[in-house]
Amino acid sequence: MLEIMEGSHAVAEAVGRCRPQVIAAYPITPQTHIVEALADMAANCEIDADYITVESEFSALSACLGASAAGSRVYSATTSQGLALMFEVCFNCAGMRLPVVMSIVNRAMGAPLSIWNDQQDSISLRDSGWLQLYAEDNQEATDLHYLAYKVAEDHRILLPSFVCFDGFILSHTYEPVDTLTQEQADSYLPPFRPYQRLDAADPVSFGLFASPDYYMEFRYAIDQALDKARSVIPEAGKEFNEMFGRDYSGLVEEYRLDDADVAIVAMGSICGTVKDAIDEMRDAGKRVGLLKIRCFRPFPHKEVRKALSGVTTVAVLDKNVSLGSRGAAALEVRDALYGSGVSVQGYIIGLGGRDVRKRDIASVVAKAEAGEGDIYYGLRQEVLR
Amino acid sequence: MAMGLGCTARPGRSRENKTGSWRVFRPVFVHEKCTRCGMCTTVCPEGCIMEDEEGLPVTDYDYCKGCGLCAEECPSEAVEMTKEEK
Numbered sequence: 001m002l003e004i005m006e007g008s009h010a011v012a013e014a015v016g017r018c019r020p021q022v023i024a025a026y027p028i029t030p031q032t033h034i035v036e037a038l039a040d041m042a043a044n045c046e047i048d049a050d051y052i053t054v055e056s057e058f059s060a061l062s063a064c065l066g067a068s069a070a071g072s073r074v075y076s077a078t079t080s081q082g083l084a085l086m087f088e089v090c091f092n093c094a095g096m097r098l099p100v101v102m103s104i105v106n107r108a109m110g111a112p113l114s115i116w117n118d119q120q121d122s123i124s125l126r127d128s129g130w131l132q133l134y135a136e137d138n139q140e141a142t143d144l145h146y147l148a149y150k151v152a153e154d155h156r157i158l159l160p161s162f163v164c165f166d167g168f169i170l171s172h173t174y175e176p177v178d179t180l181t182q183e184q185a186d187s188y189l190p191p192f193r194p195y196q197r198l199d200a201a202d203p204v205s206f207g208l209f210a211s212p213d214y215y216m217e218f219r220y221a222i223d224q225a226l227d228k229a230r231s232v233i234p235e236a237g238k239e240f241n242e243m244f245g246r247d248y249s250g251l252v253e254e255y256r257l258d259d260a261d262v263a264i265v266a267m268g269s270i271c272g273t274v275k276d277a278i279d280e281m282r283d284a285g286k287r288v289g290l291l292k293i294r295c296f297r298p299f300p301h302k303e304v305r306k307a308l309s310g311v312t313t314v315a316v317l318d319k320n321v322s323l324g325s326r327g328a329a330a331l332e333v334r335d336a337l338y339g340s341g342v343s344v345q346g347y348i349i350g351l352g353g354r355d356v357r358k359r360d361i362a363s364v365v366a367k368a369e370a371g372e373g374d375i376y377y378g379l380r381q382e383v384l385r
Numbered sequence: 386m387a388m389g390l391g392c393t394a395r396p397g398r399s400r401e402n403k404t405g406s407w408r409v410f411r412p413v414f415v416h417e418k419c420t421r422c423g424m425c426t427t428v429c430p431e432g433c434i435m436e437d438e439e440g441l442p443v444t445d446y447d448y449c450k451g452c453g454l455c456a457e458e459c460p461s462e463a464v465e466m467t468k469e470e471k
Binding site: 203208 | 387390394396402406
């Protein structure tokens with residue numbers, strides 16, 4: 001049933017339907033209404049979860065790590081600086097192959113202090129071994145949580161997963177969202193079946209020491225599991241579509257790309273704006289399309305190459321920057337298209353919550369066609385001085 | 386030590402990590418100078434210097450990291466640190 005809800009509350013509802021057994025969170029600024037709503041649900045016995053209030057974000061994810069190793073389905077949510085504080089634990093969750101699911105409400109990293117949206121926080125953890133899914137709207141943001149648990153807990157994968165959606169633009173915006181009923185959620189997502197767990201009667205240690213003779217193989221094994229996710233995610237997305245009629249079977253999603261000369265590549269809520277801008281450009285006779293990246297880790301190189309093989313120019317929008325290099329998605333897309341002859345231009349855009357409007361998208365397309373790329377779009381010269 | 390998925394292992398496996406492979410200098414005990422005071426056994430941070438039936442020090446080189454504390458503390462200067470050759 002469609003209900004008008006704030007993004008954070010819609011996600012909290014969906015997370016509740018996933019039946020997490022342990023939730024740990026810290027109310028650092030910035031936090032979101034997700035864990036606030038879940039705290040209410042736990043206190044009102046609407047969900048059967050142990051809600052652990054901890055003293056920092058580092059402890060929040062550490063508590064999740066321990067609870068997951070003990071065999072519980074766990075959840076946390078964080079954003080920007082909070083995620084930064086979890087950095088070490090993120091790598092450990094992946095290394096110990098614990099299927100923690102965490103919402104990342106994407107916001108800019110300080111300094112300067114900012115509470116507004118870009119995707120620098122989760123992108124900065126791209127090498128940690130977590131799956132990274134990005135949502136375009138609140139419907140997708142809620143649905144991806146069911147999918148994330150399903151994939152993360154799959155014994156072929158056993159990796160933690162971020163579900164990323166844009167701070168404020170989605171998290172604080174009211175949209176109609178169709179939340180699954182508990183019966184629907186249960187029929188899609190079975191109870192967590194741990195591969196192995198901490199048990200005093202049958203002891204096992206997690207996350208041990210590896211000498212140089214053993215370390216590399218464990219990193220390789222994570223990479224292999226991420227590679228498997230390239231087929232397990234579409235499998236889980238297809239099943240979701242068959243049951244509920246919303247299709248997340250693609251690691252990428254195409255919009256009016258079939259006969260396009262120029263393709264825009266983007267992630268997250270900006271895709272909505274891009275679609276509207278494309279409709280206007282199409283009306284004006286320009287053949288422009290969008291390739292939305294839903295899954296950034298694992299990165300779908302093959303799917304990107306296939307989807308963009310017919311275009312002449314690609315403009316990649318990055319709400320992040322690998323300082324000293326380029327935008328993260330631009331680097332990946334250029335890698336995917338290496339040797340294809342397609343011109344790939346990167347645009348750092350909308351950092352720290354700066355609005356990206358339809359006319360900005362049109363302007364990016366014009367720049368890409370003129371070969372003017374690998375730039376920060378919309379810099380204010382008067383501020384730079 | 387070989388581990389399972391998630392860097393896991395059953396209890397009692399840490400002995401398989403032969404940390405003696407880290408050693409650069411190897412302590413050699415000169416029994417002729419040794420007074421059997423037991424200082425080396427006491428100060429060894431790895432607990433890998435034992436005494437034989439005659440009270441003379443014997444080292445388990447599988448776990449001796451070559452820190453040199455035994456040589457530093459030996460009152461009789463009966464421990465020589467020699468370059469490890471592999």
